Amino acid sequence: MVRSLLLAILLGAPISHAYADLVPLPTQPYDVPWPTVEWPVGALPADMDTAAFSAAMVDAFDRSAPGLGETREVVIIRGGRLVYERAASGYSTNMRLVSWSMAKSITHALVGIAVAQGRVNINQPMGSPHWSADDRRARIPWRHWLQMTDGQRYLEIEAATIAHSDASRKLFGPGRLDVARYCAGLPLIHEPGTHWNYNSCGIVLTADALTRAIVPSPTSPEQRRATMMRWMNVSLFDVIGMKPQPEFDATGLLYGSALIYASARDFARFGLLYLRDGMWDGRRVLPEGWVDFARTPGTGTNADIYGAGWWLAPKEGDGRPYPNYVDTGPERDGFSAQGFEGQYTLLVPSKDLIIVRLGMTPEQDLRSGALKDWMGRVARTFPPVANTSSFTTE
Protein backbone atom coordinates (compact mmCIF):
# COMPACT_ATOMS: atom_id res chain seq x y z
CA MET A 1 0.00 0.00 0.00
CA VAL A 2 2.85 2.36 0.88
CA ARG A 3 4.38 1.53 -2.45
CA SER A 4 1.13 2.34 -4.31
CA LEU A 5 0.76 5.59 -2.39
CA LEU A 6 4.30 6.68 -3.16
CA LEU A 7 3.80 5.78 -6.79
CA ALA A 8 0.56 7.72 -6.97
CA ILE A 9 2.20 10.79 -5.46
CA LEU A 10 5.23 10.49 -7.68
CA LEU A 11 3.29 10.06 -10.87
CA GLY A 12 0.40 12.29 -9.90
CA ALA A 13 -2.11 9.56 -10.60
CA PRO A 14 -5.23 8.82 -8.65
CA ILE A 15 -4.64 5.97 -6.22
CA SER A 16 -5.90 2.86 -7.92
CA HIS A 17 -5.23 -0.80 -8.28
CA ALA A 18 -3.53 -0.32 -11.65
CA TYR A 19 -0.32 -1.83 -10.34
CA ALA A 20 -1.88 -4.45 -8.10
CA ASP A 21 -1.59 -7.22 -10.69
CA LEU A 22 2.13 -6.87 -11.23
CA VAL A 23 4.35 -9.76 -10.25
CA PRO A 24 6.69 -8.46 -7.54
CA LEU A 25 10.21 -7.67 -8.65
CA PRO A 26 12.83 -10.01 -7.15
CA THR A 27 15.46 -8.56 -4.85
CA GLN A 28 19.18 -9.20 -5.23
CA PRO A 29 20.16 -12.35 -3.29
CA TYR A 30 22.20 -11.29 -0.27
CA ASP A 31 25.17 -13.46 -1.28
CA VAL A 32 25.39 -12.26 -4.90
CA PRO A 33 27.61 -9.23 -5.56
CA TRP A 34 26.33 -6.51 -7.87
CA PRO A 35 27.94 -6.64 -11.33
CA THR A 36 29.23 -3.06 -11.37
CA VAL A 37 32.70 -4.29 -12.29
CA GLU A 38 32.36 -7.98 -13.11
CA TRP A 39 29.38 -10.26 -13.52
CA PRO A 40 29.26 -12.94 -10.83
CA VAL A 41 29.07 -16.27 -12.59
CA GLY A 42 26.66 -19.10 -11.76
CA ALA A 43 25.41 -22.35 -13.16
CA LEU A 44 22.26 -22.95 -15.15
CA PRO A 45 19.54 -24.17 -12.76
CA ALA A 46 19.49 -27.92 -12.31
CA ASP A 47 15.71 -28.07 -12.62
CA MET A 48 15.46 -26.28 -15.97
CA ASP A 49 14.68 -27.93 -19.30
CA THR A 50 18.28 -28.31 -20.40
CA ALA A 51 17.50 -30.21 -23.59
CA ALA A 52 15.09 -27.58 -24.83
CA PHE A 53 17.52 -24.83 -23.88
CA SER A 54 20.42 -26.44 -25.77
CA ALA A 55 18.22 -27.01 -28.80
CA ALA A 56 17.18 -23.36 -28.80
CA MET A 57 20.81 -22.21 -28.72
CA VAL A 58 21.70 -24.54 -31.59
CA ASP A 59 18.79 -23.10 -33.57
CA ALA A 60 20.05 -19.58 -32.97
CA PHE A 61 23.80 -19.90 -33.42
CA ASP A 62 23.82 -22.58 -36.12
CA ARG A 63 21.12 -20.62 -37.94
CA SER A 64 19.35 -23.91 -38.47
CA ALA A 65 15.84 -22.63 -37.74
CA PRO A 66 14.03 -20.36 -40.20
CA GLY A 67 13.17 -16.79 -39.33
CA LEU A 68 15.75 -16.21 -36.57
CA GLY A 69 18.32 -14.41 -38.68
CA GLU A 70 21.82 -14.04 -37.30
CA THR A 71 22.28 -14.21 -33.53
CA ARG A 72 25.47 -12.43 -32.50
CA GLU A 73 25.44 -12.16 -28.71
CA VAL A 74 23.35 -13.88 -26.03
CA VAL A 75 23.72 -13.24 -22.29
CA ILE A 76 21.47 -14.79 -19.65
CA ILE A 77 21.30 -13.67 -16.03
CA ARG A 78 19.49 -15.71 -13.38
CA GLY A 79 19.32 -14.69 -9.73
CA GLY A 80 21.76 -11.89 -10.44
CA ARG A 81 24.41 -14.24 -11.81
CA LEU A 82 25.61 -14.71 -15.37
CA VAL A 83 24.60 -18.30 -16.13
CA TYR A 84 25.08 -18.38 -19.89
CA GLU A 85 26.77 -16.34 -22.58
CA ARG A 86 27.70 -17.04 -26.14
CA ALA A 87 28.81 -14.99 -29.10
CA ALA A 88 28.96 -15.82 -32.79
CA SER A 89 32.32 -16.02 -34.53
CA GLY A 90 33.79 -12.53 -34.85
CA TYR A 91 31.79 -11.17 -31.90
CA SER A 92 32.10 -11.19 -28.12
CA THR A 93 29.63 -10.43 -25.34
CA ASN A 94 31.79 -7.39 -24.52
CA MET A 95 31.50 -5.96 -28.07
CA ARG A 96 29.24 -2.93 -28.35
CA LEU A 97 26.43 -3.44 -30.85
CA VAL A 98 23.55 -1.21 -31.83
CA SER A 99 20.50 -1.00 -29.60
CA TRP A 100 18.15 0.41 -32.16
CA SER A 101 14.93 1.04 -30.22
CA MET A 102 16.13 -0.59 -27.01
CA ALA A 103 17.47 2.92 -26.48
CA LYS A 104 13.90 4.01 -25.69
CA SER A 105 14.05 2.01 -22.46
CA ILE A 106 17.30 3.74 -21.52
CA THR A 107 15.68 7.11 -22.22
CA HIS A 108 12.87 6.04 -19.89
CA ALA A 109 15.49 5.45 -17.18
CA LEU A 110 17.13 8.82 -17.82
CA VAL A 111 13.80 10.62 -17.49
CA GLY A 112 13.21 8.75 -14.24
CA ILE A 113 16.53 9.96 -12.89
CA ALA A 114 15.62 13.52 -13.89
CA VAL A 115 12.34 13.08 -11.98
CA ALA A 116 14.27 11.93 -8.92
CA GLN A 117 16.54 14.97 -9.24
CA GLY A 118 13.52 17.28 -9.36
CA ARG A 119 14.24 18.41 -12.91
CA VAL A 120 11.16 16.87 -14.54
CA ASN A 121 7.52 16.31 -13.57
CA ILE A 122 5.94 13.84 -15.97
CA ASN A 123 2.46 15.25 -15.43
CA GLN A 124 3.53 18.64 -16.70
CA PRO A 125 3.50 19.56 -20.41
CA MET A 126 6.75 18.53 -22.06
CA GLY A 127 6.82 21.09 -24.87
CA SER A 128 9.26 21.82 -27.64
CA PRO A 129 10.89 25.07 -28.80
CA HIS A 130 9.41 24.28 -32.21
CA TRP A 131 5.84 24.78 -30.93
CA SER A 132 4.07 27.95 -29.92
CA ALA A 133 2.40 28.09 -26.51
CA ASP A 134 -1.08 27.67 -28.00
CA ASP A 135 -0.09 24.59 -30.02
CA ARG A 136 -2.02 21.59 -28.63
CA ARG A 137 1.12 19.47 -28.85
CA ALA A 138 2.82 21.82 -26.39
CA ARG A 139 0.31 20.78 -23.71
CA ILE A 140 0.92 17.02 -23.94
CA PRO A 141 2.48 15.78 -20.69
CA TRP A 142 5.71 13.76 -20.52
CA ARG A 143 3.70 10.75 -19.38
CA HIS A 144 1.85 10.41 -22.70
CA TRP A 145 5.04 10.75 -24.74
CA LEU A 146 6.73 8.01 -22.67
CA GLN A 147 3.68 5.77 -23.04
CA MET A 148 3.29 6.53 -26.78
CA THR A 149 -0.29 7.70 -26.25
CA ASP A 150 0.64 11.22 -27.35
CA GLY A 151 -1.64 11.15 -30.40
CA GLN A 152 0.98 12.27 -32.89
CA ARG A 153 0.84 10.96 -36.46
CA TYR A 154 3.87 8.73 -36.87
CA LEU A 155 4.29 6.04 -39.50
CA GLU A 156 6.90 3.31 -39.21
CA ILE A 157 5.72 -0.27 -38.99
CA GLU A 158 3.08 0.01 -41.72
CA ALA A 159 5.16 2.22 -44.04
CA ALA A 160 5.18 0.90 -47.59
CA THR A 161 8.78 1.95 -48.33
CA ILE A 162 11.68 3.52 -46.47
CA ALA A 163 10.93 6.77 -48.29
CA HIS A 164 7.57 6.87 -46.50
CA SER A 165 8.74 5.70 -43.07
CA ASP A 166 9.12 8.41 -40.44
CA ALA A 167 11.75 6.20 -38.79
CA SER A 168 14.11 6.36 -41.74
CA ARG A 169 13.10 9.90 -42.74
CA LYS A 170 13.90 11.32 -39.30
CA LEU A 171 17.30 9.64 -38.90
CA PHE A 172 18.56 9.43 -42.47
CA GLY A 173 16.23 11.53 -44.65
CA PRO A 174 14.99 15.11 -44.24
CA GLY A 175 15.45 14.97 -40.45
CA ARG A 176 19.00 13.65 -40.36
CA LEU A 177 20.72 16.95 -39.42
CA ASP A 178 18.11 18.06 -36.87
CA VAL A 179 16.03 15.12 -35.76
CA ALA A 180 13.95 17.00 -33.16
CA ARG A 181 12.86 19.59 -35.72
CA TYR A 182 11.60 16.83 -38.04
CA CYS A 183 9.75 15.10 -35.20
CA ALA A 184 8.20 18.31 -33.92
CA GLY A 185 6.72 18.83 -37.37
CA LEU A 186 4.48 15.76 -37.20
CA PRO A 187 0.83 16.71 -36.54
CA LEU A 188 -1.55 15.51 -33.87
CA ILE A 189 -4.26 13.11 -35.06
CA HIS A 190 -5.60 11.67 -31.78
CA GLU A 191 -6.61 13.21 -28.51
CA PRO A 192 -3.62 12.64 -26.18
CA GLY A 193 -4.07 9.73 -23.80
CA THR A 194 -6.75 8.00 -25.88
CA HIS A 195 -4.84 5.92 -28.43
CA TRP A 196 -1.51 4.08 -28.53
CA ASN A 197 0.64 4.34 -31.64
CA TYR A 198 4.29 3.35 -31.90
CA ASN A 199 6.10 6.68 -32.01
CA SER A 200 9.88 6.91 -32.17
CA CYS A 201 9.54 10.62 -32.75
CA GLY A 202 7.84 11.01 -29.39
CA ILE A 203 10.93 9.59 -27.71
CA VAL A 204 13.19 11.87 -29.77
CA LEU A 205 11.13 14.82 -28.51
CA THR A 206 11.38 13.39 -24.99
CA ALA A 207 15.17 13.18 -25.31
CA ASP A 208 15.16 16.75 -26.60
CA ALA A 209 13.11 17.97 -23.63
CA LEU A 210 15.27 15.99 -21.22
CA THR A 211 18.39 17.52 -22.74
CA ARG A 212 16.89 20.99 -22.23
CA ALA A 213 16.29 20.09 -18.59
CA ILE A 214 19.93 19.06 -18.18
CA VAL A 215 21.53 21.62 -20.52
CA PRO A 216 19.12 24.58 -20.57
CA SER A 217 21.44 27.04 -22.34
CA PRO A 218 23.86 25.19 -24.59
CA THR A 219 26.61 27.27 -26.16
CA SER A 220 27.30 24.87 -29.02
CA PRO A 221 26.31 21.38 -30.21
CA GLU A 222 29.62 20.11 -28.85
CA GLN A 223 29.02 21.60 -25.40
CA ARG A 224 25.41 20.36 -25.42
CA ARG A 225 26.29 16.74 -26.07
CA ALA A 226 29.36 16.78 -23.79
CA THR A 227 27.30 18.07 -20.87
CA MET A 228 24.55 15.56 -21.54
CA MET A 229 27.05 12.71 -21.85
CA ARG A 230 28.66 13.67 -18.54
CA TRP A 231 25.28 13.76 -16.81
CA MET A 232 24.30 10.35 -18.21
CA ASN A 233 27.60 8.84 -17.10
CA VAL A 234 27.43 10.22 -13.58
CA SER A 235 23.70 9.55 -13.09
CA LEU A 236 23.33 6.14 -14.67
CA PHE A 237 26.07 4.45 -16.66
CA ASP A 238 28.94 4.75 -14.18
CA VAL A 239 26.64 3.75 -11.32
CA ILE A 240 25.79 0.39 -12.86
CA GLY A 241 29.15 -0.16 -14.57
CA MET A 242 27.82 0.20 -18.08
CA LYS A 243 30.07 1.56 -20.85
CA PRO A 244 27.76 2.34 -23.74
CA GLN A 245 28.17 4.81 -26.58
CA PRO A 246 25.03 6.89 -27.05
CA GLU A 247 25.00 8.87 -30.29
CA PHE A 248 23.99 12.46 -30.99
CA ASP A 249 22.82 14.32 -34.08
CA ALA A 250 24.52 17.37 -35.58
CA THR A 251 22.71 19.68 -33.13
CA GLY A 252 24.22 17.79 -30.21
CA LEU A 253 20.90 16.05 -29.44
CA LEU A 254 20.91 12.63 -27.85
CA TYR A 255 18.85 10.61 -30.34
CA GLY A 256 17.17 8.84 -27.42
CA SER A 257 14.89 6.70 -29.56
CA ALA A 258 17.72 4.59 -31.01
CA LEU A 259 21.46 4.40 -31.62
CA ILE A 260 23.00 3.52 -28.29
CA TYR A 261 25.83 1.04 -28.70
CA ALA A 262 26.42 -1.38 -25.84
CA SER A 263 27.51 -4.95 -25.24
CA ALA A 264 25.15 -7.75 -24.29
CA ARG A 265 26.75 -7.80 -20.84
CA ASP A 266 25.99 -4.10 -20.45
CA PHE A 267 22.40 -4.41 -21.66
CA ALA A 268 22.08 -7.12 -19.01
CA ARG A 269 23.35 -4.65 -16.37
CA PHE A 270 20.68 -2.21 -17.51
CA GLY A 271 18.10 -5.00 -17.35
CA LEU A 272 19.16 -5.86 -13.80
CA LEU A 273 18.55 -2.27 -12.73
CA TYR A 274 14.90 -2.65 -13.81
CA LEU A 275 14.52 -6.18 -12.47
CA ARG A 276 15.74 -4.87 -9.10
CA ASP A 277 13.12 -2.12 -9.09
CA GLY A 278 15.58 0.68 -9.84
CA MET A 279 17.93 -0.23 -6.98
CA TRP A 280 21.66 -0.79 -7.39
CA ASP A 281 23.96 -1.96 -4.63
CA GLY A 282 22.00 -0.25 -1.86
CA ARG A 283 21.35 2.93 -3.82
CA ARG A 284 18.04 3.99 -5.35
CA VAL A 285 18.83 4.98 -8.95
CA LEU A 286 15.30 5.16 -10.36
CA PRO A 287 12.44 6.69 -8.38
CA GLU A 288 10.20 4.45 -6.32
CA GLY A 289 7.53 3.04 -8.64
CA TRP A 290 9.31 4.01 -11.85
CA VAL A 291 9.74 0.39 -12.96
CA ASP A 292 6.07 -0.32 -12.27
CA PHE A 293 5.21 2.70 -14.41
CA ALA A 294 7.35 1.13 -17.16
CA ARG A 295 5.50 -2.20 -17.00
CA THR A 296 1.94 -0.89 -16.77
CA PRO A 297 -0.07 -0.20 -19.95
CA GLY A 298 -1.09 3.32 -20.82
CA THR A 299 -4.66 4.40 -21.39
CA GLY A 300 -6.74 4.20 -24.55
CA THR A 301 -7.07 1.87 -27.49
CA ASN A 302 -4.28 -0.50 -28.53
CA ALA A 303 -2.44 0.21 -25.28
CA ASP A 304 -2.11 -3.34 -23.94
CA ILE A 305 1.37 -4.22 -25.26
CA TYR A 306 3.33 -1.19 -24.21
CA GLY A 307 3.99 0.43 -20.87
CA ALA A 308 6.39 3.36 -20.73
CA GLY A 309 9.52 2.72 -22.78
CA TRP A 310 9.05 -1.04 -22.43
CA TRP A 311 7.03 -3.72 -24.26
CA LEU A 312 4.64 -5.77 -22.14
CA ALA A 313 2.75 -9.03 -22.10
CA PRO A 314 -0.95 -8.23 -22.67
CA LYS A 315 -3.41 -9.45 -20.09
CA GLU A 316 -4.84 -11.82 -22.66
CA GLY A 317 -4.33 -12.74 -26.30
CA ASP A 318 -1.35 -11.70 -28.38
CA GLY A 319 -1.78 -7.95 -28.03
CA ARG A 320 -2.88 -5.19 -30.34
CA PRO A 321 -1.97 -3.91 -32.84
CA TYR A 322 1.36 -5.72 -33.11
CA PRO A 323 2.07 -9.28 -31.94
CA ASN A 324 5.26 -8.31 -30.09
CA TYR A 325 4.19 -10.34 -27.06
CA VAL A 326 6.91 -12.70 -25.83
CA ASP A 327 5.27 -15.68 -24.13
CA THR A 328 7.49 -16.32 -21.11
CA GLY A 329 4.95 -18.46 -19.25
CA PRO A 330 1.52 -18.36 -17.59
CA GLU A 331 2.45 -15.45 -15.30
CA ARG A 332 2.57 -13.12 -18.33
CA ASP A 333 5.00 -10.94 -16.44
CA GLY A 334 7.78 -10.59 -19.03
CA PHE A 335 8.61 -7.10 -20.18
CA SER A 336 11.23 -6.14 -22.68
CA ALA A 337 13.28 -3.55 -24.45
CA GLN A 338 13.05 -4.33 -28.17
CA GLY A 339 14.93 -2.97 -31.15
CA PHE A 340 14.91 -3.16 -34.93
CA GLU A 341 16.41 -6.30 -36.47
CA GLY A 342 15.79 -8.38 -33.36
CA GLN A 343 17.48 -6.72 -30.39
CA TYR A 344 16.01 -7.86 -27.06
CA THR A 345 16.53 -7.30 -23.37
CA LEU A 346 13.83 -9.47 -21.81
CA LEU A 347 13.09 -9.40 -18.08
CA VAL A 348 10.98 -12.04 -16.31
CA PRO A 349 10.40 -11.19 -12.63
CA SER A 350 8.80 -14.54 -11.69
CA LYS A 351 11.94 -16.33 -12.93
CA ASP A 352 14.44 -13.65 -11.79
CA LEU A 353 15.65 -13.88 -15.36
CA ILE A 354 17.24 -11.58 -17.94
CA ILE A 355 17.81 -12.66 -21.53
CA VAL A 356 19.73 -10.36 -23.86
CA ARG A 357 19.85 -11.21 -27.54
CA LEU A 358 21.68 -9.03 -30.06
CA GLY A 359 21.78 -9.85 -33.74
CA MET A 360 20.60 -9.11 -37.23
CA THR A 361 17.21 -10.49 -38.15
CA PRO A 362 15.75 -9.05 -41.37
CA GLU A 363 12.37 -7.36 -41.18
CA GLN A 364 10.56 -10.06 -43.17
CA ASP A 365 11.81 -12.68 -40.71
CA LEU A 366 10.78 -10.57 -37.72
CA ARG A 367 7.27 -10.39 -39.13
CA SER A 368 7.11 -14.18 -39.04
CA GLY A 369 7.30 -14.00 -35.24
CA ALA A 370 9.97 -16.72 -35.12
CA LEU A 371 12.41 -14.66 -33.07
CA LYS A 372 9.96 -13.55 -30.37
CA ASP A 373 8.79 -17.17 -30.18
CA TRP A 374 12.42 -18.20 -29.73
CA MET A 375 12.85 -15.68 -26.91
CA GLY A 376 9.76 -17.15 -25.25
CA ARG A 377 11.05 -20.71 -25.76
CA VAL A 378 14.31 -19.85 -24.02
CA ALA A 379 12.56 -18.10 -21.13
CA ARG A 380 10.16 -21.00 -20.60
CA THR A 381 13.03 -23.45 -20.12
CA PHE A 382 13.71 -21.67 -16.80
CA PRO A 383 11.46 -22.50 -13.83
CA PRO A 384 9.96 -19.77 -11.62
CA VAL A 385 11.90 -18.81 -8.54
CA ALA A 386 10.46 -18.87 -5.06
CA ASN A 387 11.72 -15.59 -3.65
CA THR A 388 9.71 -13.04 -5.62
CA SER A 389 7.28 -12.15 -2.88
CA SER A 390 9.35 -9.42 -1.25
CA PHE A 391 8.80 -5.75 -1.95
CA THR A 392 12.05 -4.90 -0.25
CA THR A 393 13.79 -2.15 -2.13
CA GLU A 394 16.97 -1.81 -0.17
Next chain:
Amino acid sequence: MKRKWQLIAGAGVLLIGIGVWSAKDTFATARIGTAYVAKQTCSCLFVAGRLLDSCNTDFEPEALRSVDVVTGNSAVTVSALGGLISSRAEFQNGFGCHPVN
Protein backbone atom coordinates in the same frame (compact mmCIF):
# COMPACT_ATOMS: atom_id res chain seq x y z
CA MET B 1 -5.55 17.34 -85.98
CA LYS B 2 -5.62 19.87 -83.16
CA ARG B 3 -7.29 17.30 -80.87
CA LYS B 4 -4.56 14.77 -81.70
CA TRP B 5 -1.82 17.20 -80.62
CA GLN B 6 -3.77 18.01 -77.49
CA LEU B 7 -3.86 14.30 -76.63
CA ILE B 8 -0.14 13.91 -77.34
CA ALA B 9 0.66 16.97 -75.21
CA GLY B 10 -1.58 15.67 -72.41
CA ALA B 11 0.11 12.27 -72.52
CA GLY B 12 3.50 13.97 -72.48
CA VAL B 13 2.62 16.04 -69.41
CA LEU B 14 1.34 12.91 -67.72
CA LEU B 15 4.53 10.98 -68.48
CA ILE B 16 6.70 13.84 -67.25
CA GLY B 17 4.60 14.01 -64.08
CA ILE B 18 5.02 10.28 -63.53
CA GLY B 19 8.74 10.62 -64.21
CA VAL B 20 9.14 13.49 -61.74
CA TRP B 21 7.11 11.62 -59.15
CA SER B 22 9.19 8.48 -59.63
CA ALA B 23 12.43 10.42 -59.56
CA LYS B 24 11.35 12.15 -56.35
CA ASP B 25 10.90 8.80 -54.65
CA THR B 26 14.11 7.47 -56.19
CA PHE B 27 16.12 10.43 -54.91
CA ALA B 28 14.45 10.27 -51.47
CA THR B 29 15.24 6.57 -51.23
CA ALA B 30 18.82 7.13 -52.39
CA ARG B 31 19.31 9.87 -49.82
CA ILE B 32 17.98 7.72 -46.99
CA GLY B 33 19.87 4.65 -48.20
CA THR B 34 23.24 6.37 -48.53
CA ALA B 35 22.90 8.20 -45.21
CA TYR B 36 21.88 4.94 -43.52
CA VAL B 37 24.82 2.97 -44.89
CA ALA B 38 27.26 5.82 -44.15
CA LYS B 39 26.10 6.34 -40.57
CA GLN B 40 25.81 2.67 -39.67
CA THR B 41 29.09 1.70 -41.30
CA CYS B 42 30.79 4.57 -39.45
CA SER B 43 29.44 3.35 -36.10
CA CYS B 44 30.21 -0.25 -36.93
CA LEU B 45 33.85 0.56 -37.70
CA PHE B 46 34.63 3.19 -35.08
CA VAL B 47 32.22 2.46 -32.20
CA ALA B 48 31.82 -1.31 -32.41
CA GLY B 49 35.35 -1.84 -33.72
CA ARG B 50 34.31 -4.35 -36.37
CA LEU B 51 35.96 -4.87 -39.73
CA LEU B 52 34.42 -3.53 -42.94
CA ASP B 53 33.61 -7.02 -44.24
CA SER B 54 31.70 -7.69 -41.05
CA CYS B 55 29.93 -4.33 -41.22
CA ASN B 56 28.77 -5.11 -44.74
CA THR B 57 26.78 -8.05 -43.40
CA ASP B 58 24.49 -5.53 -41.69
CA PHE B 59 22.99 -4.62 -45.05
CA GLU B 60 21.12 -6.44 -47.77
CA PRO B 61 23.67 -7.39 -50.47
CA GLU B 62 21.45 -5.78 -53.15
CA ALA B 63 21.53 -2.49 -51.24
CA LEU B 64 25.32 -2.45 -51.18
CA ARG B 65 25.54 -3.23 -54.90
CA SER B 66 23.89 0.10 -55.70
CA VAL B 67 26.22 2.29 -53.63
CA ASP B 68 29.90 3.14 -53.39
CA VAL B 69 31.39 3.11 -49.89
CA VAL B 70 34.58 5.02 -49.07
CA THR B 71 35.97 4.76 -45.55
CA GLY B 72 38.52 7.08 -43.95
CA ASN B 73 40.16 7.36 -40.54
CA SER B 74 37.06 8.76 -38.90
CA ALA B 75 34.42 9.11 -41.61
CA VAL B 76 32.46 7.14 -44.16
CA THR B 77 31.13 8.48 -47.46
CA VAL B 78 28.51 6.63 -49.48
CA SER B 79 27.28 7.67 -52.91
CA ALA B 80 24.61 6.43 -55.29
CA LEU B 81 23.04 7.22 -58.66
CA GLY B 82 26.42 7.81 -60.25
CA GLY B 83 27.47 10.23 -57.54
CA LEU B 84 24.35 12.43 -57.75
CA ILE B 85 23.57 11.59 -54.14
CA SER B 86 26.35 11.41 -51.59
CA SER B 87 26.13 11.07 -47.80
CA ARG B 88 28.88 11.38 -45.23
CA ALA B 89 28.96 10.38 -41.58
CA GLU B 90 31.72 11.39 -39.18
CA PHE B 91 32.98 9.83 -35.96
CA GLN B 92 33.87 11.94 -32.95
CA ASN B 93 35.54 10.19 -30.08
CA GLY B 94 33.18 9.79 -27.14
CA PHE B 95 30.08 10.74 -29.13
CA GLY B 96 29.83 8.15 -31.89
CA CYS B 97 28.86 8.93 -35.48
CA HIS B 98 26.26 11.13 -37.14
CA PRO B 99 25.40 12.31 -40.66
CA VAL B 100 27.02 15.62 -41.56
CA ASN B 101 25.43 16.46 -44.92
